[in-house]
Amino acid sequence: MDHTQLLIIGSGPAGYTAAIYAGRSGLTPVLYEGLQPGGQLTTTTEVENFPGFPEGIDANELMDNLRQQAERFGCEIRSASAVKTDLSAVPYRVWFDDDTEMSADALIICTGASAKYLGLSDEDKYRGQGVSACATCDGFFYRKKTVAVVGGGDTACEEASYLAGLASKVYLIVRKPYLRATQIMQERVLNNPKIEVLFEHNTVGLFGENGVEGAHVVYRKGEADERRYDIAIDGFFLAIGHKPNSDIFRPWVKTDETGYILTEGDSPRTGIPGVFAAGDVADPHYRQAVVAAGSGAKAAIEAERYLASR
Ligand code: NDP
Numbered sequence: 001m002d003h004t005q006l007l008i009i010g011s012g013p014a015g016y017t018a019a020i021y022a023g024r025s026g027l028t029p030v031l032y033e034g035l036q037p038g039g040q041l042t043t044t045t046e047v048e049n050f051p052g053f054p055e056g057i058d059a060n061e062l063m064d065n066l067r068q069q070a071e072r073f074g075c076e077i078r079s080a081s082a083v084k085t086d087l088s089a090v091p092y093r094v095w096f097d098d099d100t101e102m103s104a105d106a107l108i109i110c111t112g113a114s115a116k117y118l119g120l121s122d123e124d125k126y127r128g129q130g131v132s133a134c135a136t137c138d139g140f141f142y143r144k145k146t147v148a149v150v151g152g153g154d155t156a157c158e159e160a161s162y163l164a165g166l167a168s169k170v171y172l173i174v175r176k177p178y179l180r181a182t183q184i185m186q187e188r189v190l191n192n193p194k195i196e197v198l199f200e201h202n203t204v205g206l207f208g209e210n211g212v213e214g215a216h217v218v219y220r221k222g223e224a225d226e227r228r229y230d231i232a233i234d235g236f237f238l239a240i241g242h243k244p245n246s247d248i249f250r251p252w253v254k255t256d257e258t259g260y261i262l263t264e265g266d267s268p269r270t271g272i273p274g275v276f277a278a279g280d281v282a283d284p285h286y287r288q289a290v291v292a293a294g295s296g297a298k299a300a301i302e303a304e305r306y307l308a309s310r
Helices: 013-024 059-072 121-125 135-142 154-164 183-190 289-308
Strands: 002-009 030-032 076-078 082-086 092-096 101-109 113-115 146-150 169-173 195-198 201-207 214-219 227-232 235-238 242-244 275-277
Touching (some): 002 289, 059 076, 135 154
Antiparallel strands (some): 214 227
C-alpha cells in the first residue's frame, strides 16, 4: 500500500487548486482524478466568469492549465476513482477502482457533484440513444434536429441556449410557471426564437423505435385543465441539478440530507482532524468554478497547517 502525506481526491477546480497550493508549500501531494478528469467544467464550453480571462476561456483548456500548474509544483496525478474509505484513524485509507489502496496523513475531498435524472425508466432505456445530461458533450449529434431540455435553472438555460446554436428547435420543459435562472440567462432563453419554453410541464415518458423520437408530456398535472400530449424530439437533455459525490465518505463525515458534506463554519474542516472538503461536494449554494478553486486553496492551507502541527 502506497502512503502519502496529503491525498487529494478529485480533479475539478477545487482539487487542482488544492494541489497547486499544497505543492507550493512542499507537500508533494498525490491527486486522484476520478471518473471525470477535469470535473464538471469539462462538460461546458466557454467559461466567461473565471477571473483573469477577459475574453473567456475554453473549459477544457482552463482545466488543462490547472492540471499542468499542479504538476509543475510536484503534484503526482493518478487516474483512478476512489471506491471506499476508512477515516476511522490516521493514516486514513482509501481504496480505488484499479485495485490499489493508499494511506494518507491528511485528505482533501474534492469529488464534486453529478447530474441528476428524473427517475424515468425510459431515461435508462435511451441513455446514449437520445438521453444526455451534458449538452456540450452530446449537442454536436443534434445539429438541425429538435431537442428538449428539462429544468428551469441556470444550467437548463445555458444548455438550451447552447443547443439552440446547433439544433433547429429546442423545447425547454419547466415544471413551474417561471424560470429559476438568473435574469440574464432567462432573457437569453426567452429572446431566442429557436427556444420554446413549456412552462408547467412535466415529462412522463419517452418513446422511439431506434432511440428517442419523442416525449410524453403533461401540462398542469393534476389540475382541472390537465393536458397530456406528445412532442417529437430527437434528443432529451437533463439539467435539473446535481447530487454531491459524497457516498464513500458518508460513514465518516457529516452531510446534509442531500449529501453535501458539512464543514465547520466557512472553513473546509469536516470535523475529522486532517480531513477537509472543498468544491461542489460541500457547496449547495454557489457551485461556481472560482468558488471551488478558492475553497481548494483554503483546504490546502488548512492541510499544511494541520500536518505542520502534528
Ligand atoms: P438548480 O438547482 O438551480 O435548478 C434546477 C432546476 O431543475 C430547477 O428549475 C428545478 O425546478 C428543476 N428540477 C429539479 N428537479 C426536477 C424534476 N424532478 N423535474 C423537473 N424539473 C426539476 O440547478 P442548476 O444546475 O441549474 O444550477 C446549480 C447552481 O449553479 C445554481 O446556483 C446556478 O446559479 C449555478 N450555475 C451558474 C452558471 C453560471 O453562472 N454560468 C451556469 C450553471 C449553473 P424548480 O425550480 O421547480 O425547483
